[in-house]
Amino acid sequence: xxxxxxxxxxxxxxxxxxxxxxxxxxxxxxxxxxxxxxxxxxxxxxxxxxxxxxxxxxxxxxxxxxxxxxxxxxxxxxxxxxxxxxxxxxxxxxxxxxxxxxxxxxxxxxxxxxxxxxxxxxxxxxxxxxxxxxxxxxxxxxxxxxxxxxxxxxxxxxxxxxxxxxxxxxxxxxxxxxxxxxxxxxxxxxxxxxxxxxxxxxxxxxxxxxxxxxxxxxxxxxxxxxxxxxxxxxxxxxxxxxxxxxxxxxxxxxxxxxxxxxxxxxxxxxxxxxxxxxxxxxxxxxxxxxxxxxxxxxxxxxxxxxxxxxxxxxxxxxxxxxxxxxxxxxxxxxxxxxxxxxxxxxxxxxxxxxxxxxxxxxxxxxxxxxxxxxxxxxxxxxxxxxxxxxxxxxxxxxxxxxxxxxxxxxxxxxxxxxxxxxxxxxxxxxxxxxxxxxxxxxxxxxxxxxxxxxxxxxxxxxxxxxxxxxxxxxxxxxxxxxxxxxxxxxxxxxxxxxxxxxxxxxxxx
Numbered sequence: 178x179x180x181x182x183x184x185x186x187x188x189x190x191x192x193x194x195x196x197x198x199x200x201x202x203x204x205x206x207x208x209x210x211x212x213x214x215x216x217x218x219x220x221x222x223x224x225x226x227x228x229x230x231x232x233x234x235x236x237x238x239x240x241x242x243x244x245x246x247x248x249x250x251x252x253x254x255x256x257x258x259x260x261x262x263x264x265x266x267x268x269x270x271x272x273x274x275x276x277x278x279x280x281x282x283x284x285x286x287x288x289x290x291x292x293x294x295x296x297x298x299x300x301x302x303x304x305x306x307x308x309x310x311x312x313x314x315x316x317x318x319x320x321x322x323x324x325x326x327x328x329x330x331x332x333x334x335x336x337x338x339x340x341x342x343x344x345x346x347x348x349x350x351x352x353x354x355x356x357x358x359x360x361x362x363x364x365x366x367x368x369x370x371x372x373x374x375x376x377x378x379x380x381x382x383x384x385x386x387x388x389x390x391x392x393x394x395x396x397x398x399x400x401x402x403x404x405x406x407x408x409x410x411x412x413x414x415x416x417x418x419x420x421x422x423x424x425x426x427x428x429x430x431x432x433x434x435x436x437x438x439x440x441x442x443x444x445x446x447x448x449x450x451x452x453x454x455x456x457x458x459x460x461x462x463x464x465x466x467x468x469x470x471x472x473x474x475x476x477x478x479x480x481x482x483x484x485x486x487x488x489x490x491x492x493x494x495x496x497x498x499x500x501x502x503x504x505x506x507x508x509x510x511x512x513x514x515x516x517x518x519x520x521x522x523x524x525x526x527x528x529x530x531x532x533x534x535x536x537x538x539x540x541x542x543x544x545x546x547x548x549x550x551x552x553x554x555x556x557x558x559x560x561x562x563x564x565x566x567x568x569x570x571x572x573x574x575x576x577x578x579x580x581x582x583x584x585x586x587x588x589x590x591x592x593x594x595x596x597x598x599x600x601x602x603x604x605x606x607x608x609x610x611x612x613x614x615x616x617x618x619x620x621x622x623x624x625x626x627x628x629x630x631x632x633x634x635x636x637x638x639x640x641x642x643x644x645x646x647x648x649x650x651x652x653x654x655x656x657x658x659x660x661x662x663x664x665x666x667x668x669x670x671x672x673x674x675x676x677x678x679x680x681x682x683x684x685x686x
Contacts (some may be wrong), residue, residue, distance in 0.1 A: 207275045208325060212237075212245040213265040215292070215418030217281030219252050222298045227382045232280035232332060232390040240305040245276065254296040256645035259311055262318075271323035275433075276330070277315060278609075279391060285357040286372075289313055292333060293420050313361045314368070320363040323497070326435055327363075328404070330391045331356065332371040334378040359428055364520050369408060369414075369429040379423055389415055389425055396483065403434035406580045410483055411657040416656075417485050424654075434581045465513035469500040469681050470609050472486060472560075475569045479562055480627055481661035488503075488661045493546025493561045493631040499566040501556065501564045502678035504599035504610050505529035505618065506512050507543075520596075521673035529616045529676040535644045535668035538619060538677050555621040556644045556680040558663075559635050565648070565660045569607030573574045575659055577612035577648070578605030586614025592651035613658035616676035624665035643667055 216233025
């Protein structure tokens, strides 16, 4: 009888814990998640750090909320660090998800990276193999256990003493001051540095956490967001706070994306909408006319509280119906109207026309409208963001149609530094392509600050110096392809990743 009561008690208590989890559940119910969190602050022979213990404590809490069994150690000497790592690795099994987080001093030498215990006593870099713990060894030991995914998050590029090579009397200028590109990055893993290789990360001494870790913690527990989207937001925040001086680096060998937490509330399903018939059927379009997609008007929240300051404040915008170009205007469509092709990447008729200024586009639109008798124009910034979000069918993705940038956007990680044909990535909820990535897209508005007031069919500020650009491009990090990201340039400026798409007022016939 006692055993029955005990069983009922455990059952009720487990339900209580689930209820406390605020409606969030980790994804992948059958996988084990194990994390090792290390924070080293009080170095005996190297300068102490400010926030690393806070970083470790806060990361432990976040990971526990994400369903990880967490092992945490702080202020570890070499022997304790090695023992802890070995015990953690020994627990891993095939199919597990493993995560290692480290906040402390880190150095590289001879193409290898090392995490420094608090008793590391270095006079020259060749001693790293004796006094530092090899990142290569950690990654290698974990990979042989057949884990499903492994993540290594390293806030380890702090300022270190002016170490020299043992064979010289002065520091070798070619020796990087931080970490270097990992030589061991197995399939299914992702290694992330707080800053680019050879650079120093900001310890952010005036706040509780290091700059990188503080930004990562802000986004790590956002539901339904993959690790790549989390890191894009983290990178954006770090770049913004450092005026582009610090840029986190990632080395990504994941197969697919990884979502840490999923809301129990079902993802909103797109509203079933019967589109208004297109004013011109595709078969009736002239060769130089863009194919258009109907965008039913509605009200949405424009901007983002998680991005740059110019994306704030988030404000309510109501738009009327309109039609948006299914793709960016192509080189063939431009040439048919203008008689020339200004693009840097020529001989690609289905690629977006680029190297066009805002002023150039006004001439194109005037000619196109004379040829067709219609009213094509550039989208307003509000129309652009609304359509990129998916309009009334939006499910709230970070990019235009997905939370994984590579699914919908040509960017600097997948473009091979060249423009690509339109509509070769996944479309968004409205069937519109490439609103994230490939080329920046000009909008009609002057660039200006947002206001908090509700607006209907806004057209931007009345005057300015720059015109709005949206969507990011093939040469940019994925973060620039976020739907809410804003950019601008002077209306006479041309660049090989500046293009556009057109809109068509719904009342036009």
